[in-house]
Amino acid sequence: MNSAQVDAYLFRLGVVRPPRPTGEALRELHLRHLRTVPFENLSIHLGEEIVLEEKRLLDKVTGTPRGGFCYELNGAFAALLTALGYEVELLAARVYGDEGRLGIPYDHLALRVGTADGGTWLADVGFGAHSHYPLDWAERGEQDDPAGRFRLVAAGPDAAGAGDLDVVRDGRPQYRLETRTRVLGDFVAGAWWHSTSPLSHFTKSLVCSRVTEDGGRITLGGRTLTTTAADGSRDKRELESDEEVLGVYRERFGIELDRVPAVRNGDRAWPATAPGRRPRLAGDRAWPATQPGPGP
Known part of the structure; x- marks a missing residue:
């Protein structure tokens, strides 16, 4: 570095x-x-x-x-x-x-x-x-x-x-x-499993989360925006439009996207790659987003 x-x-x-x-x-x-x-x-x-x-x-x-x-x-x-x-x-x-x-x-x-x-x-x-x-x-x-x-x-x-x-x-x-x-x-296999396996909660759901300046947390899980205060109280609301979702990614997380990500999983086969190659991680059909718990 x-x-x-x-x-x-x-x-x-x-x-x-x-x-x-x-x-x-x-x-x-x-x-x-x-x-x-x-x-x-x-x-x-x-x-x-x-x-x-x-x-x-x-x-x-x-x-x-x-x-x-x-x-x-x-x-x-x-x-x-x-x-x-x-x-x-x-x-x-x-x-x-x-x-x-x-x-x-x-x-x-x-x-x-x-x-x-x-x-x-x-x-x-x-x-x-x-x-x-x-x-x-x-x-x-x-x-x-x-x-x-x-x-x-x-x-x-x-x-x-x-x-x-x-x-x-x-x-x-x-x-x-x-x-x-x-x-x-050493962690390549674990990252591959979490990125491709239908058993991984990461392939079943979308999450974007960070700690806020007041010690709480803001999380966008799919289209559900959850704001948690430092005292544990929560406010949830559903985002209705793609523009609103992209705006939250940009304004609250500093992430600029050109399209709204959709949960991809389902009937896909796990990617087969040549030795030394990383698979590209994409799927074939959408799966409803859920709020995941903590993980890797």
Whole structure:
């Protein structure tokens, strides 16, 4: 990542380059990312290619500009943090689903970040509704955040913390985090599955969501616009015209589209590609949009 790319990224976040890679600077970068770069799965339903390579991720976040889901958002954020001098490790996780079942391997990508002032943090700007600030990696007690009360709970055989960790929000496990370091290419299969499988909630629904300046959240799920205040109160309304939908993408999320994305799934075959090629992600028929839960 070169200096111009760093400057472009920081410009989008609305922050100046931190003089040192400290924990306090990481907190600001983390929150600004959640406020300005939306969690969204629009590429899946616009027939756009998803490629887990640093240049492509940076082009999407700083050039288009757009957002993405976990692999894209945390992958791009990792590149930025590394360029700013942080020690960054990519970690794999499996998301808790219905009835407490864990999802597929490489279900989610999160970051372990070391700072110049001696801290180690769990950073995650790609899990939909999650902590606004990084979580203290070494702390096993409760950690209060504007988004809730979090805990990192040892889930593996080693009670000292060398095994897996469950990330818990308000008493409910969100995902199980492996502590072994991964590389971005390890997540290609997970990204492909979430982008193509009819079992993935990302192929069944449209979502675009970000944290608001007052600590709430704004989400466009299909044509349903949901505004959640910091106190948890919600306002929902249905958008009737394509022009209104495109206006919300543009004015509330900073995303300029030439057409309204429609949920694409159904009877399509999973794409068969030659080795080393990423499939283009498009489908054959529309499927009614639903409001998804958090995910990769």
